[in-house]
Structures are given as C-alpha cells and as structure tokens.
Amino acid sequence: MLDKRNRELSSVLLNYMFATGGVMAGVIVYYDSNWRNLTLWIAAPPIIFILEYWFVPESLCWLISKKSYSKAYKIVQKIAKDNKKELSAGIVSQFENHSSSKAPEVQESSKSEKSSMLSYIELLKSKKLLIRILVLCFIWSTNTLVFYGLSLYSISLSGNIYFNFIFVSLIEIPGTTIAWISMNKIGRRYPLVISFIISGIGSIFGAFVDAEVVWLQILLFLISKMAISTAFTITCVYTAEMMPTNTRSGCVGAFSTISRLSSLLAPFVPLLKNYYSFLPLLVFGSFPLAAGCLSLLLPETIGCNLPDTLSEAENIGK
Numbered sequence: 001m002l003d004k005r006n007r008e009l010s011s012v013l014l015n016y017m018f019a020t021g022g023v024m025a026g027v028i029v030y031y032d033s034n035w036r037n038l039t040l041w042i043a044a045p046p047i048i049f050i051l052e053y054w055f056v057p058e059s060l061c062w063l064i065s066k067k068s069y070s071k072a073y074k075i076v077q078k079i080a081k082d083n084k085k086e087l088s089a090g091i092v093s094q095f096e097n098h099s100s101s102k103a104p105e106v107q108e109s110s111k112s113e114k115s116s117m118l119s120y121i122e123l124l125k126s127k128k129l130l131i132r133i134l135v136l137c138f139i140w141s142t143n144t145l146v147f148y149g150l151s152l153y154s155i156s157l158s159g160n161i162y163f164n165f166i167f168v169s170l171i172e173i174p175g176t177t178i179a180w181i182s183m184n185k186i187g188r189r190y191p192l193v194i195s196f197i198i199s200g201i202g203s204i205f206g207a208f209v210d211a212e213v214v215w216l217q218i219l220l221f222l223i224s225k226m227a228i229s230t231a232f233t234i235t236c237v238y239t240a241e242m243m244p245t246n247t248r249s250g251c252v253g254a255f256s257t258i259s260r261l262s263s264l265l266a267p268f269v270p271l272l273k274n275y276y277s278f279l280p281l282l283v284f285g286s287f288p289l290a291a292g293c294l295s296l297l298l299p300e301t302i303g304c305n306l307p308d309t310l311s312e313a314e315n316i317g318k
Contacts, residue, residue, distance in 0.1 A: 005023070006054065008180055008184060008237055009180070009181045009282075011123045011233055011236045011237045012176050012177070012179065012180040012233060014236075015078075015172065015176040015179075015229070015232070015233045016173060016176055017139030019169050019170065019172035019176065019229075021173065022151070022165075022168075022169030023166050023169045023316070025042070025165075025169075026039075026162055026163075026165040026166035026169060026285075027031050027166065028041050028168075028311055029162060029165075030162040030163075031203055037089065038046075041275065045087070057075045057078070057248070058071065058075065060072050060075055061120075061248075062245065062248075062249065063075070063243045065094070065246040065308070066246075068096075069095055072095070073096075076091070076095065079187075088284065091211070098205065102185075102196055115253055117248070118149070118245055118255045118278055119244070119246045119247050119310070120250065123244070123247055123251075123309055123310065126310065127312060128240075128314050129310070129313060129314060131252075131297065132242060133251070133297060135233075135294045135295070135297050135298060136239055136242075136255055136298075137255060137258050137259075138168075138290070138291060138294055139192075139231075139291050139294065140235060140239075140255040140256065140258060140259035140262075141258060141259045141262040141297060142196070142262070142263065142287040142288055142290070142291040143228065143231060143232045143235055143259060143261065144259040144260065144262045144263040144266070145262035145265060145266055145284075145287060146199060146203075146224075146228045146284050146287060146288055147225075147228050147229065147232055148222060148266040148267075149169065149262045149266035149267075149269050149283075149284050150203075150228065150272070150284060151165065151168055151169070151222070151225070152166075152266060152270055153221075153269070153270045153280055153281075153284070154168040154192065154225075155220070156270060156273065156280075157214075157217065157218060157221060158214045158217070158218070160220075161216075166220065168221075168222070168225050170228040170271070171222045171225050171226045171229070172225070172226070174186070174226055175195075175226035175227065175230045175233070176229055176230070176233045177226070178191075178226070179191065179195070179229075179230040179231075179233035180197075180229045180233070180235050182230070182234075183237065183302070186302075187300050187301075187302040188234055188237065188238040188298075188302055189238075189295060189296070189298055189299070189300045190296045190300075190301060190302055191230070191234055191295060192231055192234045192235065192238060192292075192298075193292045193293075193295045194292075195227045195228070195230035195231040195234065195292075196227070196228075196231050196288040196289070196291045196292030196295060197289060197292040198223065198224075198227040198284065199223075199224045199225075199227035199228040199231060199285075199288040200285045200288035200289035200292065201285065202220045202221070202223040202224030202227060202285070203220070203221075203224045203281045203284040203285030203288070204220075204280070204282060204285035204289075205220050205284070205285075206220035206221050206224065206281050206285075207278035207279075207281035207282045207285065208278055208279075211277075224284070224285070227288075228288065231288070238252070238301065239252055239255060240252055240306070241301040241306060241316070242298070242299065242301060242313060242316060243307070243313060244307045244308060244309055244312065244313040245306065245307070245308045245309075246308075250304070250310035269283050273277075287299060299316055299317025300317045301317055304317065305314055
C-alpha cells in the first residue's frame with residue numbers, strides 16, 4: 001500500500017497501537033478483574049472494523065498482478081484526486097489499453113487464479129526461496145513464542161502483577177522505535193540479528209539472577225521484551241519485502257498462521273518453573289539466539305523495490 005520510504009513507518013505505527021492495546025488491557029483488568037467483563041471489553045471494539053470495507057482500497061500491486069487493470073485504474077484515479085495530482089498521459093494510456101475490454105479481464109482473472117497456484121509451487125521449487133521460507137517460519141514462531149510468553153511470564157515477577165504487565169507492554173514502544181530508527185539507518189538483517197541476540201542473552205542471564213536482586217531481574221526482563229519487540233517489528237516489514245507480489249500476502253499470512261502454533265505454547269512455558277525455576281527464561285532465551293543466527297541467511301532489502309517476480313525475489317539484495 002505504501003512506497004519504500006514509508007513501509008517502516010506503517011509497521012511502527014501498527015506496533016505502537018499494539019503496545020497501547022496491551023497497556024489498556026492491563027489497566028482494564030486492574031479496575032475490573034471479572035473475566036466475563038474483560039472478554040466483552042476485548043471482543044466489542046473489533047466490530048468497528050467492518051467499516052474498513054468501504055474505506056480501505058485493495059492493493060494496487062495485487063490487482064495488477066491479477067490483471068484486474070480496470071479496478072486498479074479506479075484506485076489510481078482516486079489516489080490522484082485525493083492528492084490533487086494529474087495522472088500522466090503515459091499512465092492513463094497504459095491503463096486504458098488494458099481496461100478497454102471487460103471480457104478479456106474476466107478470462108485473465110480466471111487464468112491468474114491458476115497461475116497463482118503455480119506461483120506457490122514454483123516458490124517451493126526454488127531452493128534459495130525454500131530455505132528463506134523455512135528460516136522465516138522459525139523466526140515468526142520465535143517472535144510469537146517469546147513475545148507472548150514474556151508478557152504472560154511478567155506476572156511471575158516480583159511486584160504488582162497488573163503493573164508488571166503494563167510496564168512489559170509499555171517497553172514495546174521504545175523497542176518499536178529502535179526498530180524504526182535501525183531499519184532506516186542500518187537495514188533489516190543486522191538489526192534483526194542483534195535484537196534477537198540481545199533478547200536471548202537478556203532472558204538467559206535473567207534466568208540465573210538471584211531472586212533477591214529484583215531490580216536486575218526486572219531490568220534484564222524488560223531488555224529482553226524490548227529486544228523481541230524490535231525483532232517482531234522488523235520481521236513484519238522484512239518478510240513482505242522478500243516475497244514476490246503474487247504470493248506476498250499469502251506467504252505473510254502463512255508465516256503468521258504457523259507462528260500462532262508457537263503462541264499456543266507460550267502459556268505453558270512459564271509452567272516449567274514448577275520443575276526448575278530457571279527453565280522458562282532459558283527457553284525464552286534459547287530460541288532468539290537460534291533465530292538470530294538463522295537470520296544471517298536472509299538477504300538485506302533496505303532500499304530495494306518490492307519483487308514482482310520469482311526471479312526478482314531470488315536475486316533481491318544482491
């Protein structure tokens with residue numbers, strides 16, 4: 001939806017709101033701990049997003065990849081009108097040539113659905129992209145396991161459980177800000193690697209800190225949560241930049257879905273403290289260290305155009 005100068009900003013704003021929602025949840029529970037009421041507080045607001053259907057346009061890249069030129073042209077016209085710009089004669093002629101007949105577009109749409117399935121098959125046939133996909137699956141799974149796991153584990157720390165949860169949510173804001181700055185100044189790969197390693201080291205060191213040294217335990221915990229928030233923000237932008245247009249949304253959706261299997265495990269990891277007190281943080285530290293090492297296998301994409309074809313995706317970052 002956005003050009004390469006604003007991709008980072010969109011993900012950062014999204015994660016700011018995500019952190020704000022976590023803080024709001026902590027505040028609501030602090031004042032009303034009835035779980036039925038909490039469920040209503042959480043379930044009711046999403047109803048408003050039905051309105052998005054009338055306000056959010058379809059992705060231009062996706063429409064063009066599906067050869068739906070007439071729909072894409074209408075969106076381009078609206079964008080130009082909203083920004084008080086005039087479309088160049090070249091752009092207008094290109095769209096008019098493709099949109100002159102509706103019948104071929106229907107046929108092309110049918111063909112594009114078949115080609116879309118073939119695109120996913122071709123994606124998996126590429127050794128380079130298959131390795132990248134497997135690495136991204138692990139990275140996404142690590143993000144959700146550690147991110148949600150640390151949020152849930154915060155109530156095991158010393159102090160007020162509600163305030164702990166609120167602080168752990170608030171620390172996501174500086175983590176997201178670091179992601180924004182580092183993505184603009186450094187890139188994607190190395191900030192992702194470093195944030196995973198910092199998160200892993202913070203959790204592992206925190207696992208062996210004496211329980212009486214509360215301030216150090218909480219400090220390492222917050223550093224770990226901040227770092228995994230940085231990694232999560234980078235991952236969202238980074239993943240989309242590596243996948244070709246006609247499979248981009250499907251791939252990101254697949255990675256997100258697979259990662260939810262890890263988030264299902266997150267509530268059970270804190271229970272490992274019933275066996276050994278250091279085990280939960282040891283688990284939350286080991287996975288980011290592994291993810292950080294695997295991230296070195298990914299290409300750098302800063303300043304690159306989004307790949308439209310399989311070949312462009314394979315060669316991105318070169």
